[in-house]
Amino acid sequence: MFDILLIILELSCIHVPLIFGAYISMSLMKVPDLSIEAAYVFGALVGARILIFCSGWPLVISFLLVSSMSLCAGAFVGLISSLLTTQAKIPPLLSSILTIGLFHGINQLMSRPSGYISLTNSSNVLNIFPYLPQHPELIMMILIALCFVMVNYLLFRTQLGHCFAIYGNNQQFFSFYGISTSYIFIAGIMISNALAGYAGFLSAQSTNFADGMMGIGKPLLCITALVLGKIFLGRYKKNITVLVAPLGIGCYFIIQQMLLQVGFNLKYFTAVQALLVLVVLTIAYRKKGAQSMNQLGV
């Protein structure tokens, strides 16, 4: 039982940045940003390449370098996707699909020749605190997850954080007050994708490998976690909605592990997620109308 709890905790911590990214783009800004899938993979592959490059370096320096590079890699994916929308005037859904296609090729190139990057021979940069008696990697992941909760809590209280929520409420708003709508969109999608890229690196470090297919199903995972998080926090005040992401992903993996324990084959779990989201959205729509889909968060 304790082992299962540790697995749930580790998987949740790995995915917390990804869910925060999805929370910004999909929930606050209400943009169907599927490019988080490409950012997740690109962040993982860039992180893995840098990890191999940094072999033998002090762990703290490697950790900081890999962290910043995986964040930048994700942000780069977001930049491409958002520029396609703001400059080429391609609708967000289509631009994110095009970005996935574009980065699928880049990711294949990066994972040559074997199709994946193995990290078994590289040092684990999450072992910064090796003197901890047990689970030093997990403790580091928990610290990172807490760090992301705090950073996002602060971000949602800034002008930029509020703008993400305004964007989801009324995109035309900014043009009346001399605020750059393109800047808000690009900043939001870049931050969202940067967080996804970082989650990719955490996942690669945890599993000791990264490949071009590791992002498949991540958008649905994000939506499911956000829906679960909103169910749990829906009745509470807006100022704690920063907990939607960590609680949502925690619930997600609790459900997943419970199903696994009762012998459920996880290859059907995607269908369960889709059904869950479908049921929740249908009930919410019937109860309160389309407005119930809106999530403010700040």
Add this chain to the structure above:
Amino acid sequence: MDNNYCLRLENLSFRFSPASPHFFKNIEIEFSPHKLNFIQGKNGSGKSTLFRIMQGQIAPQEEISGVFHFNDQIFTITNNESSNRSFGSSVALVHQNVTVMIADQFTFEQNLQYAAMPKYPGLSALSKLKSLPPFVETLGLDYAKPVDRMSGGQKQILAILMALQKDTRILLLDEPTAALDEKNANLIMHFLQELAKTTNILIIIISHDQQLMSSYKELSAFFLVEEDVKSKERRVKRVDKELF
């Protein structure tokens, strides 16, 4: 109170392209401070074009010339974007449909703070609420109330206050009472009259509601934009006496 806050448009000429005939030719208008300046005219007469010119929104193919006098300053209006922008930066337009101007899931106070944000919002906290004209306190507005639970008149007041958050000196309103019932229309007109009386903000309103305008004629100036049948040019004349 400073009476220099009148706006004088001198020798204003405008056409949609160098090849097209003049839409406005050497027109002169003087809008008065501390009054409600109403502009009337048929559809297509040029009221909205006049507002667009005052905002400095001139398309590249359009041709414009003229001089604007405002607050002891002279603005030479040409196709040069920067000169138009410097005047346009003190002008704010409140649309007929104010729902596009507000984030209705947020509170009255938050909307005011959002309107004051810079062009590129950063990681700093929202700025404190700018002091509102004193008479706003008497309206009994609940600043903590989400805007989607407010009446149409209250939303209109919010949109006007939001437009004033960025050093606005000239306030343009496009049919502010068109979508409101009589009670809310009077609330807005009373609000605008107080705003004109107690501040140096110049208020110009496009309106077709003769009955409403007549109720506020004591402290108002009336202008008519009309088409000259022969030349097809638009003229603007003051019609205070002819109207009522």
